Amino acid sequence: MLEIIEELAALRARVAEWKRLGLRVGFVPTMGNLHAGHFSLVRLARRHADRVVVSVFVNPTQFGPNEDYARYPRTPVEDAAGLDGAGCDALWMPSVETMYPFGAEQAVRIRVPGITDVLDGAHRPGHFDGVATVVARLFNQVQPDVAAFGRKDYQQLAVIRFLVRDLAMPIELLAGETMREPDGLAMSSRNQYLDAGERAIAPELHRTLQAMRDAVDAGTGVQRAEADAAARLRSAGFDVDYAALRRADLSGVGDERATPGAYVALVAARLGRTRLIDNLAFDID
Ligand code: PAF
DSSP states (O other): OOEEEOSHHHHHHHHHHHHHTTOOEEEEEEOSOOOHHHHHHHHHHHHHOSEEEEEEOOOGGGSOTTSSTTTSOOOHHHHHHHHHHHTOSEEEOOOHHHHOTTOGGGOOOOOOOSTTSSTHHHHSTTHHHHHHHHHHHHHHHHOOSEEEEETTSHHHHHHHHHHHHHTTOOOEEEEEOOOBOTTSOBOOGGGGGOOHHHHHHTTHHHHHHHHHHHHHHTTOOHHHHHHHHHHHHHHHTOEEEEEEEEETTSOOOOSSOOOSEEEEEEEEEEETTEEEEEEEEEEEO
16 A cells, blocks of 8 residues: 655654664655656566655756746656555655755755766756756655666666765665657657657657667767767757767767677657657677
8 A cells, every 4th residue: 555755754754664674675766747667667676675665756956947847747646546556655755845945046966977968968957966966865865775767867877876886875776678658669758748740750769779779780980870860860850969879888989880899879859849868778799
């Protein structure tokens, strides 16, 4: 039976009780409007923990001034019903005042250097500072033993991994596979912003990533593969922020043919007012 918790003291008491009983606590942070991708993270956490907490908090500090904070879909009733069915024990729903007791402007902020300056970090200045800041707070509030994040937010996962290692947080991180619609579109709460025409175009993101992987695997130069991917997306109707090939650790590859190793192709592009991201990790033998 799902317990909905809105006060920090109640959350701490519940988690302390579980820990007294020797139970391992799993955690899935979300911004709500939950879909099958989130529920698969809950099941993943469940496999590694005795109790699972999911947070729903639309975090103002990770949205830019012209982004979708105000219109981000908030569906608490549906979220609670879905979590109940997915095996979640506690739904943590802090208010903005609980998360940022001195206000967002006065908040202690965490900045992960390096990897936050590229790709999404370059296109959404301050975004990953907001993510690292809220995730550190959520970790302090929930005190999980294990936490699950989706691979769809590839760069976010890299940021959280760095955060946890650098601050020596005693938390095991789990990475959940990207869940896709039958036509390949990665599941995202933002998909519902798409009108019918945009929704029909959106799976081209995944197809472009596959084409990029195949081109690089077949020996096409990296710069050429990136340019071709961006051109393909533009001709489908996207406004492209980036189409990039990186090593799996997000370091640059250079302009030549990719040598054997682990890679990831990443795209971020807009259809109308909706910004979508996706990625595809692969090996070159
Ligand atoms: O991936 C998300 O939904 C958010 O960035 C997160 C990790 C919940 C932090 O607000």
